[in-house]
Amino acid sequence: MTDFSPMLQPDKGQPARTIHVVDKHSYESWLAAQPERARTAISAQGMKLEGYAHAILPGDGADDWSVVTVTANAGNFSSWCLAKLAAVLPAGTYRLASGDPGVAMFGWLTGQYRYIRYKPKTEAEAPRVLLTTDPVRMAAALREATAVCMVRDLVNTTAADLGPAELEQASADLARKHKADLTVTKGDALEQGYPMIAAVGRAAGRNRAPRLIELVWGNPAHPPVAIVGKGVTFDSGGLNIKPGNSMALMKKDMGGAAHALALASLVMETGLPVRLHLLVAAVENSIAGDAMRPGDILTSRKGLTVEIDNTDAEGRLILGDALTKAVEGNPELIIDFATLTGAARVALGPDLPALFANDDALADAMISAGKERDDPLWRLPLWDGYDEMLKSDTADMTNSPAGGFAGSITAALFLRRFVPKDIAWAHFDTFAWRPSAKPGRAKGGAALGLRAAWGMLEQRFKVN
Numbered sequence: 001m002t003d004f005s006p007m008l009q010p011d012k013g014q015p016a017r018t019i020h021v022v023d024k025h026s027y028e029s030w031l032a033a034q035p036e037r038a039r040t041a042i043s044a045q046g047m048k049l050e051g052y053a054h055a056i057l058p059g060d061g062a063d064d065w066s067v068v069t070v071t072a073n074a075g076n077f078s079s080w081c082l083a084k085l086a087a088v089l090p091a092g093t094y095r096l097a098s099g100d101p102g103v104a105m106f107g108w109l110t111g112q113y114r115y116i117r118y119k120p121k122t123e124a125e126a127p128r129v130l131l132t133t134d135p136v137r138m139a140a141a142l143r144e145a146t147a148v149c150m151v152r153d154l155v156n157t158t159a160a161d162l163g164p165a166e167l168e169q170a171s172a173d174l175a176r177k178h179k180a181d182l183t184v185t186k187g188d189a190l191e192q193g194y195p196m197i198a199a200v201g202r203a204a205g206r207n208r209a210p211r212l213i214e215l216v217w218g219n220p221a222h223p224p225v226a227i228v229g230k231g232v233t234f235d236s237g238g239l240n241i242k243p244g245n246s247m248a249l250m251k252k253d254m255g256g257a258a259h260a261l262a263l264a265s266l267v268m269e270t271g272l273p274v275r276l277h278l279l280v281a282a283v284e285n286s287i288a289g290d291a292m293r294p295g296d297i298l299t300s301r302k303g304l305t306v307e308i309d310n311t312d313a314e315g316r317l318i319l320g321d322a323l324t325k326a327v328e329g330n331p332e333l334i335i336d337f338a339t340l341t342g343a344a345r346v347a348l349g350p351d352l353p354a355l356f357a358n359d360d361a362l363a364d365a366m367i368s369a370g371k372e373r374d375d376p377l378w379r380l381p382l383w384d385g386y387d388e389m390l391k392s393d394t395a396d397m398t399n400s401p402a403g404g405f406a407g408s409i410t411a412a413l414f415l416r417r418f419v420p421k422d423i424a425w426a427h428f429d430t431f432a433w434r435p436s437a438k439p440g441r442a443k444g445g446a447a448l449g450l451r452a453a454w455g456m457l458e459q460r461f462k463v464n
Helices: 027-032 036-045 083-088 104-110 135-156 164-178 188-193 195-204 250-270 315-328 342-348 360-372 384-390 407-416 450-460
Strands: 008-010 017-022 054-058 065-070 092-096 128-132 181-185 211-217 224-235 275-285 297-299 305-307 333-338 354-357 424-429
Touching: 008 104, 008 135, 017 027, 027 036, 036 054, 054 083, 065 083, 083 104, 083 128, 104 128, 104 135, 128 135, 135 250, 135 450, 164 181, 164 211, 164 224, 164 250, 164 275, 181 188, 188 195, 188 211, 195 211, 195 275, 195 297, 195 315, 211 250, 211 315, 224 250, 224 315, 250 275, 250 333, 250 450, 275 315, 315 333, 315 407, 333 450, 342 354, 342 407, 354 360, 354 407, 360 424, 360 450, 384 407, 407 424
Parallel strands: 008 128, 017 065, 017 092, 092 128, 224 275, 224 333, 333 424
Antiparallel strands: 054 065, 181 211, 211 275, 297 305, 354 424
């Protein structure tokens, strides 16, 4: 994992190159105050008044230079306004010409993220260091960047190197670091206690056996909060096998588990006053003689029966059992993350996670926190009128309604069957992947909705 700690440092007056930040409103007055050599350099470099544009400004000596960059948000910094500079400037130390970087510290860090596990070893890049006079925000930026890049690292890891056992190990490492209790249920105990998790994962064989991973942390007197993650480490689609182009990215189908682990790490790292219950349903959806079949009827941990119409709608099955276990702890709040439906991507594209919630205040708090942290969400409805689409002639419900309409909504309605109305619940249908790079946001594994959820938790359960 990338070590971000050298990239932000307290400003103690040490030598540093200057970064001037302008927008289209302040640019002309700023430019008029610059020496002629700076104006000539900007013109020669063809800097445009658009976000992320920048130019190098010469100083009195050959090695005396500074940089100007344009932010698209007039008068306001965003998480990303310095992210491109962090990726393209030479290694060294920098400070803003005026003010403090604030929220832009986060993008400065994530702009320097690299995933190099499968590339030949090369000499590590020297960091680009940003100075700040705000140590509290610096610590927060370091924590959030580390959590976001935990998601990236886990999702980017190939399925050959990250199966259910490796998700268990990642959970065990977190538990050890924060002195939490870890419980792993598998084998006969899983089949008896969590039959849908067992059914989805049984075809993967003994070496990649399914399991429910649970981590418990915090003072039992504090409000109980459950975080649940879908951990399908590879999804072939089962007997309803995916076509090749749809299967190519299915190493990322554990992205929900990666988000859950990262959010749990933020909770524990900051000592948030909650009783945390992390649940990761870890399986590989494979094909073998004992694979789950279309037409099978499963009895869930809750006792509801589910007709399997499509073995590729497996994520909601494992989450159903995990949510049931979470509910048994009578939490004040449940948050689940899952790369659940392609329908959410069709509706909202790769950048916007679909948010579902049974509590308006909770949804509003999530969306507000996402806006503050440049981690946008879009709420979709738990539309009661579509609940009848889950009807089955032979079981309490089907796992995959016919017709293909409202796929993300019907999946969320399926999950709602496992959460009582009196427990606040939020469900993220997230992509966990970025198909193309943007400043501070590398192509590949992506944390989408994580910072929004964390912002809500931080506001709701303020650290003492």
